[in-house]
Amino acid sequence: MTTTKRIGLATCRALPDLDADDRPLLEELTDRGFRAEPLVWDDPDIDWSAFDLVVVRSTWDYSPRRDEFVAWARRVPRLLNPAEVLAWNTDKGYLRVLEEAGIPVIPTIWLDPARHLSKRAVHTRMPAFGDFVVKPVVGAGAKDAGRYQPVSAQSRALAISHAVGLLDAGRAVMIQPYVTSVDTAGETGLVFIDGELSHAVRKDALLTGPSSESDEPYLREQMMPAQATEEQVAVARRALAVAAKELDLDRPLLYARVDLVTGDDGTPMVIELELTEPSLWLQHDGDGASLGAFADAIAARVA
Template sequence: MTPTTARLALATCAELPDLDPDDHALRDALAERGVAIEAVVWDDPTIDWGTYTHVLIRSTWDYTERPAQFADWTRRVERTSTLLNPATVVGWNIDKQYLRDLENAGLPIVPTIWLDPERNFDSRAIHTRFPAFGDFVIKPTVSAGSRDTGRYNAGVTQQRSMAITHAKNLLGVGRRVMIQRYLRNVDTTGETGLVYVDGEFSHSVRKNALLEGPYRVGLADELYRQEIMTAREANDAERELADRVVAALPDVIPGVDGPLLYTRVDLIPDDDGTPVVLEVELTEPSLFFAHAEGSVQRFADAVAARL
């Protein structure tokens, strides 16, 4: 491969100035391809982003506390540089209300009830939207790494009360809320994350279930919850659904007219074992290179080809 002198910024956050450990292999693989790289904190006011021809978003995991500022940063970067993935994609993907677009496109998602702060829901109105039985999840539509998220048992009065408080607190500070029935098969099967590079399937991993109980305030101080990852070969049904999601993105995201550099589709099984979409990560997903031989080389090749 012909070396390039292009300057590439790998955008990260102040808590991970040297990138997440999983991206160290990517940094090394890009260097081997002659790509001049720097890890740069996205909200560092001293950075002149125009000095980089390309910016690749990686571990910017504190943006959920300042989503508007982050979205504005992506647009500013694009005035002088090429952003991977583009700002229009990031803007669409920041808020999990994008799942509505996927559902409208005929893709199966985890059944979700949406609460908007403008509706001024009182406790009774929130309560009536909870499932009548089983476990359910409360989370904000802008979140990452299971932050500000809790799991509740609909049959336990105290937990329903805690869930109301959780939802009211989020709504009270202007955050939109999702209520999702907890699909118990995830406890045994886990999540399957399928990674696509330039629109082509690269590899898949298994993520253990993270939610064990109600939201606890102390967890809000964590950058993300630690995940237990293992390699997994996605089954035919998972591949078929994830392929459909990737194929649908140009139709549901304004301004997208071709394959994105990276996409991660997270699926979980419903009560019948059929996969449904939990999330589609297009902004700053972990790509789990350590769990798939050759994956970092494939991704580095794709990045270098875009420079």
């Protein structure tokens, strides 16, 4: 007598039935002979050991509770991507590792709450020219991020208040120049499944002004299919190789998304390396093959 193997797709309370992009995975995995179901990651009643595999998907409310999320990941016996990857990737300090390895990234000023910086000290660290972005080091998407103009006293004051508020809450802060190409070309996300490039998507600019309060755990993004350039693919592959070396991985990650922007000199730069819970935008792959490829990759990890 055979027992149907169980696959859990981890999500958040705001999306107990998964995000619309991931929902078709349930049927695909069922068609492959598995029992697949969505699971809210912080549900205390779930026995995670009862699943043959748990795949992290739309756990988009983790950032205010990162330590709790990482602790949960370490308790799940068979989790993909693995807990050590999630622990490394949920703190954007990984961008320093990429930069040290020669990967082009956006120049960043890092503010540590442990230093108890005054408003004046925060003020002196902000750019004097060009729009800039203030955001938390631990955060999802563009939530709690804002765009500011140094030439406006009001905007600069809002930026200082934003940064100080994050620091006072014990959250480390990043300050980066705003990459102006985002307003015209957007961001390009390269989706990898089991180490292979699947497809690319374009995301239009989300940051148009200061950070605003929101009870939503994530911000909705408008996406469209894109064609990645050879230069973008090369940078993305190099970034993933650095991550694999840093994490001592012995096989490709089940999923990854590398988000790139274009610098003033035309160089693709990594804005984020999404290895935790990225939208894979499977419906924007152009030929519909990515959904099946993702289901096949998951099935191969269970076998």
